[in-house]
Amino acid sequence: MPSALPLSAALLSLLTASPKAPAPAAVTGPSPQVAERLIGAALTEGHAWARLAELTDGIGSRLSGSEGAEAAVQWAKRSFEADGVKVWLEPVKVPRWVRGEESARVLGSERFRAHPLSILALGGSVSTPAGGLTAEVIEVRSLDEVVALGDKVKGKIVLFNHAMREAMEYGKYAGLRTRGTSVAAKAGAVGVLVRSLATASLRSPHTGAVRYDEGVERIPAAAVSVEDAELLHRLLAGGPVKVELKLGCQTLPDADSFNVVAEVKGREKPQEVVLLGAHLDSWDVGTGAHDDGAGVAMVMEAARLIGKLKPAPRRTVRVVLFANEENGLRGGRAYAEAHAAELANHVAALEMDSGGFRPVGVVLRAGPGGAELVRSWLRPLEALGAGSILQGEAGGADLSPLLPARVPFVGVRVDISRYFDVHHSEADTLDKVDPKDLAQSTAAVAWVGYVLAEVPEVLPRPEAPPTEAPKAPAAP
Ligand SMILES: [Zn+2]
Structure with a gap:
């Protein structure tokens, strides 16, 4: 557990500064005060890191169908409850392979x-x-x-x-x-x-x-x-x-597991959903600290911070901790199936699954005009070095079953240059995650999740992919 992370005066002033140029007329939602509350808290309180320590040092590896995976589901449920965030479990049959x-x-x-x-x-x-x-x-x-x-x-x-x-x-x-x-x-x-x-x-x-x-x-x-x-x-x-x-190694019969779903209900359009996702399972080696404990910690902390806002954001922020991303993608598919009727109301989805590194910018998969809209919201992330829209498409293995429903994707891109030093190996442990980097990415996710749920506009929906639902893309 690190001590509280220092938030420099310069950064605070940037977060709270009013824009030099008048904001585009349509954008009325996100306020500097909320930016300060969300980003300031993520940077200084150290909750995401504490969460990640509980998950990695406390529970350890979490391969689908293992005792660790089940313990992680129960831990996530208890943690959301302790944060006062509504949570439930959705069943997923997962493959069970043992080394x-x-x-x-x-x-x-x-x-x-x-x-x-x-x-x-x-x-x-x-x-x-x-x-x-x-x-x-x-x-x-x-x-x-x-x-x-x-x-x-x-x-x-x-x-x-x-x-x-x-x-x-x-x-x-x-x-x-x-x-x-x-x-x-x-x-x-x-x-x-x-x-x-x-x-x-x-x-x-x-x-x-x-x-x-x-x-x-x-x-x-x-x-x-x-x-x-x-x-x-x-x-x-x-x-x-x-x-x-x-x-x-051997493959045993499928096991019962769950997607952990939690949400902060929207105050005005509760039926419209901004999904923030990460996968709770990991490989059976190491403790899945970067992959994907860090993503789990970020989206859980985003839910906790957004859940404390009064009033709540306009739309519902829903956090999904997917089961079985690594060896089956059953969690992502089960979510898309169980929520098929409401996917037209999913106004954005974001998955964090590239490690707990510092944020470097935002990527999108949306219709024309999406980038212009999002760019106007990113000013509070400039001090973190993540205030611009980057080349490349947002996505995520667990989000891929949402492609046919044309759900807009948003991503907070992190610096992945050292991710594959430890990815899927015994070395993917908590000590490889820098608390400051994790806090910064958490701040970016909380902010992006909040603005997507708060601003009056929604992202234009992208075209459906040329083929039908993709099978299993190479998992990051
Ligand atoms: Zn992953």
Whole structure:
């Protein structure tokens, strides 16, 4: 728990300063006093950090169907109640995958001695045969390369290597992890190792979901540390390399879980909803501090602060802590289904799921004129360095089922440059989250949530996506 965070006099004066130019006539809602209350409290009270400590140090990892996930649901419900925010649980059936004992090693040869490999089974992977499987490794750098290699892949363990260096490259290589296993299996591979999608490594592997295609044999798949992918690459340059892989993971029957839904009722248009979301589940390694404990802490704190405003904002602010974002997206789908009748009244949705870093700006997915409208509300975020509209589209895995209903999306973008240092790994723990950064993003989320619920105008709705509802996009 950090001590109260200092709010500089300069920042306070910026928050409360009246705009130099007259505000656009239509915008009458957000007042500097409310900005000071919401942003000032988020920056100085340290609640978001305290919440995150309870969730990560108190409960720990929260993979769908686990005891930790259930404990997190009950904790979130109690916390909203303690804050005086109305809360309820909405049922979601979630997949239940459990990691077993796992290991991998390079077998010794006349060229080198045996090496242990640092691995994590990919979420959803099948197990190896009880005694493990041993096969030669074949290294590739793309899905196309697997196809081009044809018969050479048969009976091998495919190593998906890549050159991810920066956070922005995650999307470029994530398909190797999600789709590579089925591509390799189609070509006759017996197992897969994927170089961890990471921007830093102390030999810690980073897991993530594997997606098996229908009708293709399910073969075991694991993430290997960056260092061990490099080792394999060097050894392969000298000739054949054999690896023994043992995975004891298994998929159990679906489990009962919940989306946690809380709301502050609107004073004038309670049927119109501004959704603030994050996902409560995490991977089973680390404690999901950045992914997505930080997002959970931000939106919970936004609800607490907005809930204290008198009068309440014009519209309803609804916080949804989604179940099962990481390995199924069942929470996002269940929400869209259960609330289908009111999605036309969802005037905006925002999901925080990129870590607890400092805010850098706002992104949108709205119809024409949306950016102009939002820009006029962002002045109080300038002191945080988040007062402008950035290139790129707002979104969120759990929000993707809302796309066909043309719900406008808004995002508070954070500085993700260090996110993939720890993402989906044992290193995603509370100490990696800077309390000041978390407080600043919380302030931005509280403010954006408030103005969306308060100003008379609503965002123009975007076009529906060209295809129908997307399946599961690569989860951030
Ligand atoms: Zn996440």
